[in-house]
Amino acid sequence: MRIHLVDGTYELFRHFYAMPSLKNSSGEEVAAVRGVMYSLRGLVQDGATHIGVATDHVIESFRNGLWPGYKTGDGIDPALRAQFPLLEEALRAWGLTVWPMVEVEADDALASAAAKAALDSRVEQVIICSPDKDLAQCVRGARVVQLDRVRKTTRDEAGVVGKFGVSPPSIPDYLALVGDTSDGFPGLAGWGAKSAATVLAKFDNIEAIPDDHRAWNLNVARGRSLAATLSRNRELARLFRQLATLRTDVPVFESIDDLAWRGPTPALSGLRRRLAVDS
Numbered sequence: 001m002r003i004h005l006v007d008g009t010y011e012l013f014r015h016f017y018a019m020p021s022l023k024n025s026s027g028e029e030v031a032a033v034r035g036v037m038y039s040l041r042g043l044v045q046d047g048a049t050h051i052g053v054a055t056d057h058v059i060e061s062f063r064n065g066l067w068p069g070y071k072t073g074d075g076i077d078p079a080l081r082a083q084f085p086l087l088e089e090a091l092r093a094w095g096l097t098v099w100p101m102v103e104v105e106a107d108d109a110l111a112s113a114a115a116k117a118a119l120d121s122r123v124e125q126v127i128i129c130s131p132d133k134d135l136a137q138c139v140r141g142a143r144v145v146q147l148d149r150v151r152k153t154t155r156d157e158a159g160v161v162g163k164f165g166v167s168p169p170s171i172p173d174y175l176a177l178v179g180d181t182s183d184g185f186p187g188l189a190g191w192g193a194k195s196a197a198t199v200l201a202k203f204d205n206i207e208a209i210p211d212d213h214r215a216w217n218l219n220v221a222r223g224r225s226l227a228a229t230l231s232r233n234r235e236l237a238r239l240f241r242q243l244a245t246l247r248t249d250v251p252v253f254e255s256i257d258d259l260a261w262r263g264p265t266p267a268l269s270g271l272r273r274r275l276a277v278d279s
Contacts, residue, residue, distance in 0.1 A: 005053075006054070007135075009055050012084065013080070015034075021079070024274055024275065028274070029082065030086065030275050033275060034275055037091075048261070053098050054106035055100050056100075057100035059076065062104060063105070070243065108250050112251075117259075125145065126145070137168050137169065137245070141157050146160075175241070175244035176188075178191055185244075198218060206234065206237050
């Protein structure tokens, strides 16, 4: 059995910006929701049997209280924002398990679901359907992998190392140093992808990085500069790592059997008319 975990927020954004506007007879913008539904129908047609979809019902989360610059819903196109509730309704009508997140983020739900599903001996593989670099921290060997459905590429643990230069458990530390503009935190000044990967490949995490830059495998001038920055801002780096670390304790399902897709619900007929889409 394979478990497919879908980032519904990513899918909605992706389809909103990829598809032309389309309104139903009531004037609702529905193009992005239509796109996501067609996409997930394709996932089922390709053989997916157990599916969970996480959405950001509210863009803000507990992380906004930790860092004032963390991402918010400001600036989101109203036509996109209005489709979140409709997407959740449509997914449920089609018989899918949906996790609309409020206090935490969709990525936290996906991380929690991946961790729990991987514990079940019946599960052959957990597939996180999202290219989001945050979710790379969830990858474990070839058992928990990331699937980029647009580029049709799968990233296992070796793929994470090949992409970022660090193993999955070090991804939060990596993001803490280099920053994550999509989530709204800058990282530490001067730290780039190459220097962070080089140092973390040797020391794994921020705590283990010594103050003595001579042990870092960087040239002397570069190491001295980055060491000074880290020394002054180690607590800030820990805060950024906290922002980048996904929760794995979100209550998502009791059993993987809850994720089995058993077909559409009776509510789908009304959604068909609302979306003007065949399912």
